[in-house]
Amino acid sequence: MEESGILGFIRNRWYFILLIPLFILLPFLTPHHSLASEMLIFAIFAMGYDILFGYTGLLSFGHAIFFGVGAYSLGLILIKLQAPLLLGLLGGVFVTLVIALAVGFLSIRVRGIYFVMVTLAFCQMFYFIALKWAGFTGGDNGLHGVPRPPIFTIHLDSEIRLYYFILILFVLCLFLALRIVHSPFGRALQSLKSNEDRAKSIGFDTNHFKLISFLISAFFGALAGGLYALHLNFVPIETLNIMTSGDVVIMSIIGGIGTLYGPIFGALLLVYLKNLMSGWTEQWNFIMGILFITSVLTLRRGILVEVKQRFFHKR
Protein backbone atom coordinates (compact mmCIF):
# COMPACT_ATOMS: atom_id res chain seq x y z
CA MET A 1 0.00 0.00 0.00
CA GLU A 2 1.12 3.51 -0.72
CA GLU A 3 2.01 5.72 2.18
CA SER A 4 -0.04 8.83 2.19
CA GLY A 5 1.33 12.35 2.34
CA ILE A 6 4.12 13.99 0.48
CA LEU A 7 6.96 12.18 2.27
CA GLY A 8 5.42 8.85 1.44
CA PHE A 9 5.02 9.95 -2.14
CA ILE A 10 8.69 10.84 -2.40
CA ARG A 11 9.82 7.68 -0.54
CA ASN A 12 7.83 5.54 -2.97
CA ARG A 13 9.41 7.23 -5.92
CA TRP A 14 13.03 7.50 -4.78
CA TYR A 15 14.17 6.55 -8.28
CA PHE A 16 13.10 10.00 -9.44
CA ILE A 17 16.39 11.14 -7.89
CA LEU A 18 18.03 9.62 -10.94
CA LEU A 19 16.38 12.34 -13.00
CA ILE A 20 18.19 15.15 -11.19
CA PRO A 21 21.39 14.93 -13.27
CA LEU A 22 19.25 14.87 -16.39
CA PHE A 23 17.65 18.19 -15.51
CA ILE A 24 21.01 19.72 -14.62
CA LEU A 25 22.53 18.63 -17.93
CA LEU A 26 19.43 19.24 -20.05
CA PRO A 27 20.60 22.44 -21.81
CA PHE A 28 23.70 20.57 -23.03
CA LEU A 29 21.62 17.71 -24.40
CA THR A 30 19.22 19.82 -26.46
CA PRO A 31 20.18 21.26 -29.87
CA HIS A 32 20.43 24.73 -28.35
CA HIS A 33 20.38 25.90 -24.74
CA SER A 34 17.21 27.94 -24.96
CA LEU A 35 15.13 24.90 -25.98
CA ALA A 36 15.73 23.45 -22.51
CA SER A 37 14.33 26.65 -20.96
CA GLU A 38 11.23 26.44 -23.12
CA MET A 39 10.72 22.79 -22.12
CA LEU A 40 10.81 23.67 -18.42
CA ILE A 41 8.51 26.68 -18.88
CA PHE A 42 5.80 24.53 -20.42
CA ALA A 43 6.42 21.88 -17.77
CA ILE A 44 5.57 24.48 -15.09
CA PHE A 45 2.46 25.47 -17.05
CA ALA A 46 1.31 21.84 -17.50
CA MET A 47 2.01 20.97 -13.86
CA GLY A 48 -0.29 23.72 -12.62
CA TYR A 49 -2.88 22.88 -15.24
CA ASP A 50 -2.95 19.30 -13.99
CA ILE A 51 -4.09 20.46 -10.55
CA LEU A 52 -7.21 21.83 -12.23
CA PHE A 53 -7.76 19.26 -14.98
CA GLY A 54 -6.22 16.08 -13.59
CA TYR A 55 -7.02 16.47 -9.92
CA THR A 56 -10.16 18.62 -9.83
CA GLY A 57 -11.60 17.31 -13.10
CA LEU A 58 -12.25 20.72 -14.67
CA LEU A 59 -11.28 20.96 -18.32
CA SER A 60 -10.45 24.58 -19.09
CA PHE A 61 -9.77 25.94 -22.56
CA GLY A 62 -9.02 29.33 -21.06
CA HIS A 63 -5.56 28.80 -19.63
CA ALA A 64 -3.95 30.63 -22.51
CA ILE A 65 -5.43 33.70 -20.76
CA PHE A 66 -3.22 33.19 -17.72
CA PHE A 67 -0.13 32.24 -19.69
CA GLY A 68 -0.63 35.21 -21.99
CA VAL A 69 -1.64 37.77 -19.38
CA GLY A 70 1.27 36.61 -17.20
CA ALA A 71 3.63 37.16 -20.11
CA TYR A 72 2.17 40.53 -21.13
CA SER A 73 2.01 41.97 -17.63
CA LEU A 74 5.57 40.93 -16.79
CA GLY A 75 6.70 42.44 -20.08
CA LEU A 76 4.80 45.68 -19.56
CA ILE A 77 6.01 46.06 -15.97
CA LEU A 78 9.62 45.55 -17.02
CA ILE A 79 9.35 47.83 -20.06
CA LYS A 80 7.19 50.69 -18.78
CA LEU A 81 8.30 50.79 -15.14
CA GLN A 82 11.86 49.51 -15.62
CA ALA A 83 11.17 47.46 -12.51
CA PRO A 84 13.55 44.83 -11.09
CA LEU A 85 12.93 41.23 -12.19
CA LEU A 86 11.42 39.95 -8.97
CA LEU A 87 8.89 42.77 -8.94
CA GLY A 88 8.04 41.99 -12.57
CA LEU A 89 7.42 38.33 -11.78
CA LEU A 90 5.33 39.12 -8.70
CA GLY A 91 3.41 41.87 -10.50
CA GLY A 92 2.71 39.60 -13.45
CA VAL A 93 1.39 36.89 -11.18
CA PHE A 94 -0.70 39.38 -9.22
CA VAL A 95 -2.37 40.90 -12.29
CA THR A 96 -3.10 37.43 -13.62
CA LEU A 97 -4.62 36.27 -10.35
CA VAL A 98 -6.99 39.25 -10.32
CA ILE A 99 -8.15 38.34 -13.83
CA ALA A 100 -8.31 34.65 -12.95
CA LEU A 101 -10.52 35.49 -9.99
CA ALA A 102 -13.05 37.22 -12.27
CA VAL A 103 -12.90 34.57 -15.02
CA GLY A 104 -12.99 31.73 -12.48
CA PHE A 105 -15.89 33.22 -10.54
CA LEU A 106 -18.00 33.47 -13.70
CA SER A 107 -16.93 30.14 -15.20
CA ILE A 108 -17.53 27.91 -12.19
CA ARG A 109 -21.15 29.00 -12.15
CA VAL A 110 -21.66 26.43 -14.90
CA ARG A 111 -20.60 22.83 -14.92
CA GLY A 112 -19.14 20.17 -17.16
CA ILE A 113 -19.06 20.89 -20.85
CA TYR A 114 -20.51 24.37 -20.33
CA PHE A 115 -17.40 25.22 -18.32
CA VAL A 116 -15.22 24.33 -21.32
CA MET A 117 -17.24 26.60 -23.60
CA VAL A 118 -17.28 29.53 -21.19
CA THR A 119 -13.52 29.41 -20.55
CA LEU A 120 -12.90 29.15 -24.29
CA ALA A 121 -15.09 32.18 -24.95
CA PHE A 122 -13.23 34.25 -22.35
CA CYS A 123 -9.96 33.19 -23.94
CA GLN A 124 -11.12 34.61 -27.27
CA MET A 125 -12.15 37.82 -25.51
CA PHE A 126 -8.70 38.43 -24.03
CA TYR A 127 -7.14 37.63 -27.39
CA PHE A 128 -9.29 40.35 -28.99
CA ILE A 129 -8.46 42.84 -26.25
CA ALA A 130 -4.72 42.32 -26.78
CA LEU A 131 -5.21 42.51 -30.54
CA LYS A 132 -7.24 45.75 -30.53
CA TRP A 133 -5.41 47.57 -27.74
CA ALA A 134 -2.34 47.81 -29.94
CA GLY A 135 -0.99 51.00 -28.35
CA PHE A 136 -0.51 49.17 -25.10
CA THR A 137 0.18 45.57 -26.09
CA GLY A 138 1.72 45.92 -29.54
CA GLY A 139 -1.34 44.30 -31.12
CA ASP A 140 -0.70 41.79 -33.87
CA ASN A 141 3.08 42.25 -33.70
CA GLY A 142 3.32 41.27 -30.07
CA LEU A 143 5.16 43.08 -27.31
CA HIS A 144 8.76 43.67 -28.30
CA GLY A 145 11.83 44.48 -26.27
CA VAL A 146 11.16 42.72 -22.97
CA PRO A 147 14.42 43.18 -21.01
CA ARG A 148 16.10 40.62 -18.79
CA PRO A 149 17.11 42.58 -15.69
CA PRO A 150 19.58 40.94 -13.28
CA ILE A 151 18.27 39.02 -10.33
CA PHE A 152 19.97 40.72 -7.36
CA THR A 153 23.51 40.76 -8.74
CA ILE A 154 23.35 37.81 -11.11
CA HIS A 155 22.96 38.70 -14.75
CA LEU A 156 20.66 36.49 -16.78
CA ASP A 157 21.71 37.49 -20.26
CA SER A 158 23.24 34.10 -21.03
CA GLU A 159 20.78 31.37 -21.96
CA ILE A 160 22.47 28.92 -19.58
CA ARG A 161 22.01 31.20 -16.58
CA LEU A 162 18.38 31.80 -17.48
CA TYR A 163 17.92 28.03 -17.70
CA TYR A 164 19.22 27.47 -14.18
CA PHE A 165 17.09 30.32 -12.87
CA ILE A 166 14.06 28.65 -14.45
CA LEU A 167 15.18 25.26 -13.10
CA ILE A 168 15.21 26.65 -9.55
CA LEU A 169 11.69 27.99 -10.00
CA PHE A 170 10.64 24.69 -11.59
CA VAL A 171 11.84 22.73 -8.55
CA LEU A 172 10.09 25.16 -6.18
CA CYS A 173 6.90 24.83 -8.23
CA LEU A 174 7.18 21.06 -8.20
CA PHE A 175 7.42 20.97 -4.41
CA LEU A 176 4.53 23.38 -4.11
CA ALA A 177 2.40 21.29 -6.48
CA LEU A 178 3.27 18.05 -4.68
CA ARG A 179 2.50 19.71 -1.37
CA ILE A 180 -0.90 20.83 -2.68
CA VAL A 181 -2.06 17.57 -4.24
CA HIS A 182 -0.98 15.48 -1.25
CA SER A 183 -2.59 17.75 1.31
CA PRO A 184 -6.11 17.26 2.69
CA PHE A 185 -7.09 20.08 0.34
CA GLY A 186 -5.77 18.04 -2.59
CA ARG A 187 -7.82 15.05 -1.44
CA ALA A 188 -10.90 17.27 -1.37
CA LEU A 189 -10.20 18.31 -4.96
CA GLN A 190 -10.01 14.67 -6.00
CA SER A 191 -13.32 13.99 -4.32
CA LEU A 192 -14.84 16.74 -6.47
CA LYS A 193 -13.50 15.03 -9.53
CA SER A 194 -14.93 11.63 -8.74
CA ASN A 195 -18.35 12.86 -7.65
CA GLU A 196 -19.14 16.50 -7.21
CA ASP A 197 -22.65 15.99 -5.86
CA ARG A 198 -21.44 13.62 -3.19
CA ALA A 199 -18.64 15.99 -2.17
CA LYS A 200 -21.26 18.70 -1.84
CA SER A 201 -23.60 16.53 0.18
CA ILE A 202 -20.94 15.64 2.75
CA GLY A 203 -20.47 19.33 3.35
CA PHE A 204 -17.75 20.63 1.03
CA ASP A 205 -18.33 24.04 -0.44
CA THR A 206 -17.49 22.74 -3.90
CA ASN A 207 -17.52 26.10 -5.68
CA HIS A 208 -15.02 27.44 -3.18
CA PHE A 209 -12.66 24.52 -3.82
CA LYS A 210 -13.08 24.83 -7.57
CA LEU A 211 -12.24 28.52 -7.50
CA ILE A 212 -9.11 27.97 -5.41
CA SER A 213 -7.99 25.17 -7.72
CA PHE A 214 -8.61 27.50 -10.67
CA LEU A 215 -6.51 30.22 -9.04
CA ILE A 216 -3.68 27.82 -8.22
CA SER A 217 -3.45 26.64 -11.80
CA ALA A 218 -3.63 30.26 -13.00
CA PHE A 219 -0.70 31.07 -10.71
CA PHE A 220 1.48 28.40 -12.36
CA GLY A 221 0.31 29.56 -15.78
CA ALA A 222 1.17 33.19 -15.00
CA LEU A 223 4.64 32.27 -13.75
CA ALA A 224 5.27 30.15 -16.85
CA GLY A 225 4.00 32.98 -19.06
CA GLY A 226 6.27 35.51 -17.37
CA LEU A 227 9.29 33.24 -17.81
CA TYR A 228 8.31 32.72 -21.44
CA ALA A 229 8.42 36.48 -21.99
CA LEU A 230 11.91 36.60 -20.43
CA HIS A 231 13.03 33.63 -22.48
CA LEU A 232 11.92 35.13 -25.81
CA ASN A 233 12.58 38.79 -24.88
CA PHE A 234 9.23 39.31 -26.55
CA VAL A 235 5.57 38.36 -26.08
CA PRO A 236 3.89 36.96 -29.20
CA ILE A 237 0.12 37.46 -29.36
CA GLU A 238 -0.17 33.71 -29.95
CA THR A 239 0.38 33.22 -26.20
CA LEU A 240 -3.26 34.31 -25.78
CA ASN A 241 -4.51 32.17 -28.65
CA ILE A 242 -6.86 29.25 -27.96
CA MET A 243 -4.23 26.96 -29.48
CA THR A 244 -2.00 27.69 -26.47
CA SER A 245 -4.78 26.27 -24.29
CA GLY A 246 -4.97 23.34 -26.70
CA ASP A 247 -1.22 22.80 -26.33
CA VAL A 248 -1.36 22.47 -22.56
CA VAL A 249 -4.36 20.14 -22.80
CA ILE A 250 -2.60 17.82 -25.22
CA MET A 251 0.58 17.86 -23.11
CA SER A 252 -1.50 16.74 -20.14
CA ILE A 253 -3.29 13.99 -22.07
CA ILE A 254 -0.12 12.60 -23.66
CA GLY A 255 1.67 12.58 -20.32
CA GLY A 256 -1.30 11.20 -18.39
CA ILE A 257 -3.59 13.43 -16.35
CA GLY A 258 -3.89 13.40 -12.59
CA THR A 259 -0.32 12.33 -11.96
CA LEU A 260 1.58 15.65 -11.97
CA TYR A 261 4.73 14.06 -13.37
CA GLY A 262 2.75 12.86 -16.42
CA PRO A 263 1.91 16.35 -17.73
CA ILE A 264 5.45 17.47 -16.93
CA PHE A 265 6.78 14.64 -19.08
CA GLY A 266 4.17 15.44 -21.75
CA ALA A 267 5.27 19.08 -21.86
CA LEU A 268 8.97 18.23 -22.10
CA LEU A 269 8.25 15.67 -24.83
CA LEU A 270 5.93 17.86 -26.89
CA VAL A 271 8.12 20.98 -26.83
CA TYR A 272 11.14 18.89 -27.80
CA LEU A 273 9.20 17.13 -30.54
CA LYS A 274 7.90 20.41 -31.91
CA ASN A 275 11.42 21.77 -32.14
CA LEU A 276 12.68 18.58 -33.79
CA MET A 277 9.84 18.50 -36.31
CA SER A 278 10.01 22.13 -37.27
CA GLY A 279 13.46 21.39 -38.68
CA TRP A 280 11.88 18.97 -41.18
CA THR A 281 8.48 20.32 -41.97
CA GLU A 282 6.45 23.50 -41.71
CA GLN A 283 3.27 21.59 -41.00
CA TRP A 284 3.73 21.21 -37.25
CA ASN A 285 0.08 22.05 -36.60
CA PHE A 286 -1.03 19.28 -38.93
CA ILE A 287 1.07 16.83 -36.91
CA MET A 288 -0.43 18.34 -33.73
CA GLY A 289 -3.92 17.58 -35.04
CA ILE A 290 -3.05 13.95 -35.75
CA LEU A 291 -1.27 13.70 -32.37
CA PHE A 292 -4.35 15.11 -30.65
CA ILE A 293 -6.69 12.59 -32.30
CA THR A 294 -4.47 9.57 -31.75
CA SER A 295 -3.63 10.38 -28.15
CA VAL A 296 -7.28 10.91 -27.23
CA LEU A 297 -8.11 7.59 -28.89
CA THR A 298 -5.19 5.50 -27.65
CA LEU A 299 -3.11 7.25 -24.96
CA ARG A 300 -5.77 8.34 -22.50
CA ARG A 301 -3.83 7.14 -19.46
CA GLY A 302 -0.66 8.78 -20.66
CA ILE A 303 2.04 7.48 -22.95
CA LEU A 304 4.16 5.99 -20.14
CA VAL A 305 1.37 3.89 -18.66
CA GLU A 306 -0.02 2.81 -22.03
CA VAL A 307 3.38 1.75 -23.36
CA LYS A 308 4.11 -0.14 -20.13
CA GLN A 309 0.76 -1.91 -20.32
CA ARG A 310 1.08 -2.86 -23.97
CA PHE A 311 4.64 -4.06 -24.09
CA PHE A 312 5.35 -5.39 -20.63
CA HIS A 313 2.04 -6.89 -19.62
CA LYS A 314 1.14 -8.88 -22.69
CA ARG A 315 -1.74 -11.21 -22.23
Add this chain to the structure above:
Amino acid sequence: MDIQFIFVQLFNGLALGSFYILLSLGLTIIFGMLGVVNFAHGALYMLGAYCAYTLVQVYSGNFWIAVILSPLIVGLIGIVMEFTLLRKLYDLPHFYNLLLTFGLMIFIEELVQIIYSPMGKPFNTPKEFLGSFDLGFMLFPKYRLFILGVTTFLAVGIWLFISKTKLGAIIRAGTDDSEMVDALGIDISKIFTLVFGMGAGLAGLSGVLAAPLQNIFPYMGMGILTETFVVVIIGGMGSIFGSILGGIIVGELITMGVIFWPPLANTLIYIFMAAVLLLRPRGFFGRVKFFE
Protein backbone atom coordinates in the same frame (compact mmCIF):
# COMPACT_ATOMS: atom_id res chain seq x y z
CA MET B 1 -27.51 59.30 -37.78
CA ASP B 2 -30.54 58.78 -39.93
CA ILE B 3 -33.18 56.26 -39.09
CA GLN B 4 -32.97 54.34 -42.35
CA PHE B 5 -29.29 53.60 -41.75
CA ILE B 6 -30.15 52.15 -38.35
CA PHE B 7 -32.82 49.96 -39.96
CA VAL B 8 -30.38 48.65 -42.56
CA GLN B 9 -27.93 47.83 -39.79
CA LEU B 10 -30.61 46.10 -37.75
CA PHE B 11 -31.36 43.93 -40.77
CA ASN B 12 -27.65 43.31 -41.30
CA GLY B 13 -27.49 42.13 -37.70
CA LEU B 14 -30.30 39.72 -38.42
CA ALA B 15 -28.50 38.40 -41.51
CA LEU B 16 -25.33 37.86 -39.45
CA GLY B 17 -27.43 36.31 -36.70
CA SER B 18 -28.78 33.84 -39.27
CA PHE B 19 -25.40 32.15 -39.48
CA TYR B 20 -25.20 31.87 -35.70
CA ILE B 21 -28.72 30.43 -35.63
CA LEU B 22 -27.92 27.75 -38.23
CA LEU B 23 -24.64 26.83 -36.54
CA SER B 24 -25.97 26.78 -33.00
CA LEU B 25 -29.01 24.72 -34.03
CA GLY B 26 -26.66 22.02 -35.32
CA LEU B 27 -24.45 22.28 -32.25
CA THR B 28 -27.40 22.11 -29.89
CA ILE B 29 -29.09 19.13 -31.55
CA ILE B 30 -25.82 17.18 -31.57
CA PHE B 31 -25.15 18.06 -27.95
CA GLY B 32 -28.65 17.15 -26.81
CA MET B 33 -28.45 13.75 -28.43
CA LEU B 34 -24.83 12.70 -28.12
CA GLY B 35 -23.68 14.80 -25.19
CA VAL B 36 -20.79 16.01 -27.35
CA VAL B 37 -19.89 19.64 -27.92
CA ASN B 38 -18.63 19.50 -31.46
CA PHE B 39 -15.51 21.66 -31.61
CA ALA B 40 -15.13 20.70 -35.26
CA HIS B 41 -18.36 22.59 -36.05
CA GLY B 42 -16.46 25.67 -37.19
CA ALA B 43 -14.18 23.53 -39.33
CA LEU B 44 -17.23 21.92 -40.98
CA TYR B 45 -18.59 25.41 -41.69
CA MET B 46 -15.28 26.24 -43.33
CA LEU B 47 -15.48 23.00 -45.36
CA GLY B 48 -18.92 24.08 -46.59
CA ALA B 49 -17.45 27.33 -47.87
CA TYR B 50 -14.55 25.52 -49.57
CA CYS B 51 -16.98 23.05 -51.15
CA ALA B 52 -18.89 26.00 -52.62
CA TYR B 53 -15.64 27.59 -53.79
CA THR B 54 -14.52 24.37 -55.47
CA LEU B 55 -17.87 23.70 -57.12
CA VAL B 56 -18.55 27.25 -58.28
CA GLN B 57 -15.20 28.95 -58.90
CA VAL B 58 -13.01 25.98 -59.86
CA TYR B 59 -15.49 23.81 -61.75
CA SER B 60 -17.56 26.88 -62.74
CA GLY B 61 -20.72 25.27 -61.51
CA ASN B 62 -23.96 26.88 -60.56
CA PHE B 63 -24.47 28.45 -57.11
CA TRP B 64 -27.63 26.36 -56.64
CA ILE B 65 -25.69 23.15 -57.19
CA ALA B 66 -23.32 24.27 -54.43
CA VAL B 67 -26.22 25.07 -52.11
CA ILE B 68 -27.62 21.56 -52.59
CA LEU B 69 -24.40 19.53 -52.82
CA SER B 70 -22.13 21.13 -50.21
CA PRO B 71 -24.35 20.39 -47.18
CA LEU B 72 -24.65 16.80 -48.42
CA ILE B 73 -20.88 16.44 -48.78
CA VAL B 74 -20.17 18.02 -45.39
CA GLY B 75 -22.97 15.99 -43.80
CA LEU B 76 -21.38 12.84 -45.23
CA ILE B 77 -18.00 13.86 -43.78
CA GLY B 78 -19.76 14.32 -40.44
CA ILE B 79 -21.31 10.86 -40.69
CA VAL B 80 -17.91 9.32 -41.41
CA MET B 81 -16.42 11.18 -38.42
CA GLU B 82 -19.15 9.91 -36.11
CA PHE B 83 -19.07 6.39 -37.48
CA THR B 84 -15.31 5.88 -37.39
CA LEU B 85 -14.10 7.98 -34.44
CA LEU B 86 -16.62 9.59 -32.08
CA ARG B 87 -18.47 6.30 -31.64
CA LYS B 88 -15.46 4.73 -29.93
CA LEU B 89 -15.59 7.14 -27.00
CA TYR B 90 -19.26 7.31 -25.99
CA ASP B 91 -18.75 5.21 -22.88
CA LEU B 92 -15.99 7.47 -21.55
CA PRO B 93 -16.38 10.87 -19.84
CA HIS B 94 -17.75 13.38 -22.35
CA PHE B 95 -14.67 15.55 -22.42
CA TYR B 96 -12.71 12.90 -24.34
CA ASN B 97 -15.08 13.26 -27.27
CA LEU B 98 -14.84 17.02 -27.00
CA LEU B 99 -11.04 16.79 -27.17
CA LEU B 100 -11.34 14.42 -30.12
CA THR B 101 -13.42 16.97 -32.04
CA PHE B 102 -10.88 19.65 -31.10
CA GLY B 103 -8.18 17.46 -32.67
CA LEU B 104 -10.37 16.92 -35.72
CA MET B 105 -10.81 20.68 -36.02
CA ILE B 106 -7.05 21.22 -36.16
CA PHE B 107 -6.66 18.31 -38.56
CA ILE B 108 -9.34 19.55 -40.98
CA GLU B 109 -8.12 23.16 -40.90
CA GLU B 110 -4.52 22.18 -41.53
CA LEU B 111 -5.46 19.73 -44.29
CA VAL B 112 -7.42 22.45 -46.10
CA GLN B 113 -4.52 24.84 -45.53
CA ILE B 114 -2.14 22.34 -47.18
CA ILE B 115 -4.46 21.61 -50.11
CA TYR B 116 -5.75 25.13 -50.83
CA SER B 117 -2.90 27.25 -49.38
CA PRO B 118 -3.49 29.63 -46.46
CA MET B 119 -4.41 32.45 -48.85
CA GLY B 120 -8.02 33.65 -48.89
CA LYS B 121 -10.25 32.73 -51.82
CA PRO B 122 -12.70 35.06 -53.55
CA PHE B 123 -16.33 34.14 -54.09
CA ASN B 124 -18.75 36.21 -56.14
CA THR B 125 -22.30 36.93 -55.13
CA PRO B 126 -24.50 34.84 -57.44
CA LYS B 127 -25.94 36.84 -60.37
CA GLU B 128 -29.53 36.30 -59.27
CA PHE B 129 -28.87 38.15 -56.02
CA LEU B 130 -26.94 41.18 -57.21
CA GLY B 131 -28.46 44.50 -56.26
CA SER B 132 -30.99 45.52 -53.68
CA PHE B 133 -34.64 45.00 -53.04
CA ASP B 134 -36.97 47.84 -52.13
CA LEU B 135 -38.78 47.00 -48.90
CA GLY B 136 -40.75 50.25 -48.98
CA PHE B 137 -39.00 51.91 -46.05
CA MET B 138 -35.48 50.95 -47.10
CA LEU B 139 -33.32 49.23 -49.70
CA PHE B 140 -31.79 45.92 -48.64
CA PRO B 141 -29.31 43.67 -50.51
CA LYS B 142 -31.16 40.77 -52.16
CA TYR B 143 -28.60 38.22 -51.08
CA ARG B 144 -29.00 39.01 -47.37
CA LEU B 145 -32.75 38.84 -47.76
CA PHE B 146 -32.29 35.38 -49.29
CA ILE B 147 -30.24 34.32 -46.23
CA LEU B 148 -32.97 35.55 -43.89
CA GLY B 149 -35.53 33.58 -45.89
CA VAL B 150 -33.50 30.35 -45.89
CA THR B 151 -32.82 30.61 -42.15
CA THR B 152 -36.46 31.25 -41.28
CA PHE B 153 -37.51 28.32 -43.46
CA LEU B 154 -34.94 25.97 -41.91
CA ALA B 155 -35.58 27.04 -38.31
CA VAL B 156 -39.31 26.44 -38.71
CA GLY B 157 -38.61 23.20 -40.56
CA ILE B 158 -36.30 21.89 -37.84
CA TRP B 159 -38.75 22.87 -35.14
CA LEU B 160 -41.56 21.03 -36.96
CA PHE B 161 -39.30 18.04 -37.59
CA ILE B 162 -38.26 17.75 -33.93
CA SER B 163 -41.68 18.39 -32.42
CA LYS B 164 -44.09 16.81 -34.92
CA THR B 165 -42.49 13.82 -36.65
CA LYS B 166 -41.89 10.32 -35.30
CA LEU B 167 -38.14 10.57 -35.85
CA GLY B 168 -38.22 13.89 -34.00
CA ALA B 169 -39.97 12.20 -31.10
CA ILE B 170 -37.20 9.58 -30.99
CA ILE B 171 -34.60 12.36 -31.00
CA ARG B 172 -36.39 14.16 -28.16
CA ALA B 173 -36.63 10.94 -26.20
CA GLY B 174 -32.96 10.22 -26.89
CA THR B 175 -32.04 13.64 -25.55
CA ASP B 176 -33.69 12.77 -22.26
CA ASP B 177 -32.53 9.18 -21.90
CA SER B 178 -30.80 7.48 -24.82
CA GLU B 179 -30.29 4.17 -23.01
CA MET B 180 -34.01 3.88 -22.42
CA VAL B 181 -34.76 4.53 -26.09
CA ASP B 182 -32.25 1.83 -26.98
CA ALA B 183 -33.93 -0.56 -24.55
CA LEU B 184 -37.28 0.10 -26.24
CA GLY B 185 -35.94 -1.49 -29.39
CA ILE B 186 -34.92 1.54 -31.41
CA ASP B 187 -31.44 1.38 -32.88
CA ILE B 188 -30.15 4.51 -31.19
CA SER B 189 -26.68 4.32 -32.73
CA LYS B 190 -28.16 4.87 -36.21
CA ILE B 191 -30.02 7.90 -34.85
CA PHE B 192 -26.76 9.22 -33.36
CA THR B 193 -25.05 8.99 -36.75
CA LEU B 194 -28.01 10.64 -38.47
CA VAL B 195 -28.17 13.51 -35.98
CA PHE B 196 -24.45 14.16 -36.24
CA GLY B 197 -24.71 14.14 -40.02
CA MET B 198 -27.63 16.57 -39.88
CA GLY B 199 -25.75 18.98 -37.62
CA ALA B 200 -22.69 18.76 -39.85
CA GLY B 201 -24.85 19.39 -42.93
CA LEU B 202 -26.32 22.51 -41.31
CA ALA B 203 -22.80 23.75 -40.58
CA GLY B 204 -21.87 23.06 -44.20
CA LEU B 205 -24.90 24.97 -45.44
CA SER B 206 -24.01 28.00 -43.30
CA GLY B 207 -20.54 27.85 -44.85
CA VAL B 208 -21.97 27.92 -48.39
CA LEU B 209 -24.26 30.82 -47.55
CA ALA B 210 -21.41 32.73 -45.91
CA ALA B 211 -19.07 32.23 -48.89
CA PRO B 212 -20.20 35.30 -50.91
CA LEU B 213 -20.16 37.53 -47.82
CA GLN B 214 -16.72 36.87 -46.41
CA ASN B 215 -13.20 35.93 -47.32
CA ILE B 216 -12.82 32.14 -47.51
CA PHE B 217 -9.71 30.98 -45.65
CA PRO B 218 -8.75 27.83 -43.70
CA TYR B 219 -9.13 29.35 -40.22
CA MET B 220 -12.46 31.13 -40.81
CA GLY B 221 -14.23 28.59 -38.58
CA MET B 222 -12.43 29.32 -35.32
CA GLY B 223 -13.84 32.80 -34.73
CA ILE B 224 -17.38 31.82 -35.61
CA LEU B 225 -17.12 28.71 -33.43
CA THR B 226 -16.43 30.77 -30.30
CA GLU B 227 -19.20 33.19 -31.21
CA THR B 228 -21.56 30.24 -31.65
CA PHE B 229 -20.55 29.02 -28.20
CA VAL B 230 -21.52 32.43 -26.85
CA VAL B 231 -24.89 32.11 -28.64
CA VAL B 232 -25.49 28.73 -27.02
CA ILE B 233 -24.43 29.96 -23.58
CA ILE B 234 -26.75 32.99 -23.85
CA GLY B 235 -29.69 31.11 -25.35
CA GLY B 236 -29.34 27.93 -23.34
CA MET B 237 -27.95 24.63 -24.56
CA GLY B 238 -30.44 22.16 -25.98
CA SER B 239 -33.14 24.66 -26.92
CA ILE B 240 -34.19 25.63 -30.45
CA PHE B 241 -35.70 28.92 -29.28
CA GLY B 242 -32.58 29.62 -27.26
CA SER B 243 -30.47 29.24 -30.41
CA ILE B 244 -32.71 31.62 -32.34
CA LEU B 245 -32.85 34.28 -29.64
CA GLY B 246 -29.14 33.95 -28.84
CA GLY B 247 -28.24 34.12 -32.53
CA ILE B 248 -30.22 37.31 -33.04
CA ILE B 249 -28.73 38.93 -29.93
CA VAL B 250 -25.15 38.11 -30.89
CA GLY B 251 -25.68 39.18 -34.52
CA GLU B 252 -27.15 42.52 -33.45
CA LEU B 253 -24.53 43.16 -30.75
CA ILE B 254 -21.69 42.65 -33.22
CA THR B 255 -23.28 44.76 -35.99
CA MET B 256 -24.35 47.57 -33.68
CA GLY B 257 -21.06 47.47 -31.77
CA VAL B 258 -19.14 48.11 -34.99
CA ILE B 259 -21.15 51.31 -35.56
CA PHE B 260 -21.34 52.77 -32.10
CA TRP B 261 -18.11 51.68 -30.46
CA PRO B 262 -15.72 49.96 -32.91
CA PRO B 263 -12.88 49.13 -30.47
CA LEU B 264 -15.27 47.24 -28.24
CA ALA B 265 -17.25 45.54 -31.03
CA ASN B 266 -15.47 42.22 -30.64
CA THR B 267 -15.69 42.14 -26.84
CA LEU B 268 -19.30 43.27 -26.46
CA ILE B 269 -20.75 39.77 -26.85
CA TYR B 270 -18.42 38.36 -24.20
CA ILE B 271 -19.44 41.09 -21.76
CA PHE B 272 -23.07 40.23 -22.47
CA MET B 273 -22.23 36.56 -21.90
CA ALA B 274 -20.62 37.41 -18.56
CA ALA B 275 -23.79 39.26 -17.54
CA VAL B 276 -25.93 36.26 -18.49
CA LEU B 277 -23.64 33.98 -16.48
CA LEU B 278 -24.04 36.25 -13.48
CA LEU B 279 -27.83 36.53 -13.63
CA ARG B 280 -28.96 33.28 -15.22
CA PRO B 281 -26.10 30.81 -15.69
CA ARG B 282 -28.21 28.32 -17.64
CA GLY B 283 -29.05 30.89 -20.35
CA PHE B 284 -32.48 32.12 -21.40
CA PHE B 285 -34.04 28.79 -22.39
CA GLY B 286 -31.53 26.41 -20.85
CA ARG B 287 -32.60 23.33 -18.95
CA VAL B 288 -31.00 22.50 -15.62
CA LYS B 289 -30.19 18.99 -16.86
CA PHE B 290 -27.53 20.20 -19.23
CA PHE B 291 -25.36 21.64 -16.53
CA GLU B 292 -23.83 18.35 -15.52
